[in-house]
Amino acid sequence: MSSLSPARAEPPRGLPAREGAVPSFEQLFVDHAPFAWRALRRLGVHDADAEDVCQEVFMIVHRRLATFEGRSSIQTWIYGICVRVAADYRKRAHRRHESPSDDLPERSGPANQHAELEDHEARALLDATVRTLDDDKRAVFVLFELEELPMTEVAVAVGCPVQTAYARLYAARHLVEAALRRATSGRKVT
């Protein structure tokens, strides 16, 4: 476990493929909606649209749950839907709210602001950085680094071979880490 990551105190979130009955739609919602929502945000869904897009994801889950065949875990299946719905969203919606940009947001406010504000600021920085990635790299980065899926599950979710997923991950890491290092130099550690 990483002492810097409370969430990592838990078992890996990648679950084995289905064994036994598929959970009910309600169970899936309770277990996965918060993470789907978070993943959608990091995948580039604007905060104002997150509810709509998450609804879209779970309507697809609802419609297709009966045909879920257990070739992956339910969790991976849902993340895969998130990746594709978010990609569709960006194609049709980025013009409404924001345009992808290589520029990182300016940090604002003093370093000793309230922790919540700092969190918000850090997430804005992360989102802006991840936004500079192309769709493929972004999906792999978000699912592996933030949602902490095993790479085998990441590959299934994004629909590519594992080695391809690794290549995308390393390329994404190189870009994101360099950008974050530059943007956080002199920043207070949270």
Next chain:
Amino acid sequence: MSKLDEPPRLIDAGSDTTDRVRGVLRAGKRGLPDADSLARLAARLPLGPLPPPTSALPKPPLPRLLAPIAAPSVLPGVIVGALLGLGVATGMWWRDAASAPAATFTVASPATIASARIAAPKAASSLAEARADRLDPQRIPAPPSAGAARVAAPLDTGSDARAVDAPSPAESAAPAADATAVVDSETEVHLLQRAQAALGADPATALALTVAHARRFPGGALGQESELIAVTALVALGRKPEAEARAASLLERFPSSAYRGRLESLGLGRSFQKNDPASPRTE
């Protein structure tokens, strides 16, 4: 490649990055939705009573979301009202309207209601207002009140969000001068709820309402549900050839429809062979 071969994540202490970068990544992981947002989302989905989280899953940092579930000693009426508004109303209708394999809604018992307190008081309040509005028969045909809770309808990929009223079980009990009349303010969900309610006693009205639905909501998110009701009504009216044709058409347009089994169970005299072109990327 097994998980053991994976590189450490950047957020891990052992990774080759700085604490500042890790701090940013940790902030990203903390970006979970609040209870209000999840309650609003739940109200927009065909959910039955919500169960507690699966204990086998790792426990996410969700104190705000799940704190009410962890403290069952208090069950204020407002929370029950929220549940009825958020989950049971939509869930019960969908259970009846779409008892497809995907749907596993059950009648809410007090115990399940008590365990499903994901709703936020704020959402409960607005939904309770909306429900109170609809209980007044004088308001049924009137335009929606300013206080009515409005939520977005289910979306198909590529569609824009539309606002509709959350359905209420009380609505179907309200008398109506013309059962097939559709007022401008009527939502897609409510219209199909009426059609579903009419199926048993008056399939002709149910069929007429699905026609009205197609006219009023040509790109509606509940097109499959409307067709299912129409096919069921046609069967009840003894118009099996039409029912069969529409069922086949529905399954041709939606090969992966969750209603395939339901359609096959209507006794149409033919089996709708599944030819599912579902993308392997999404099962």
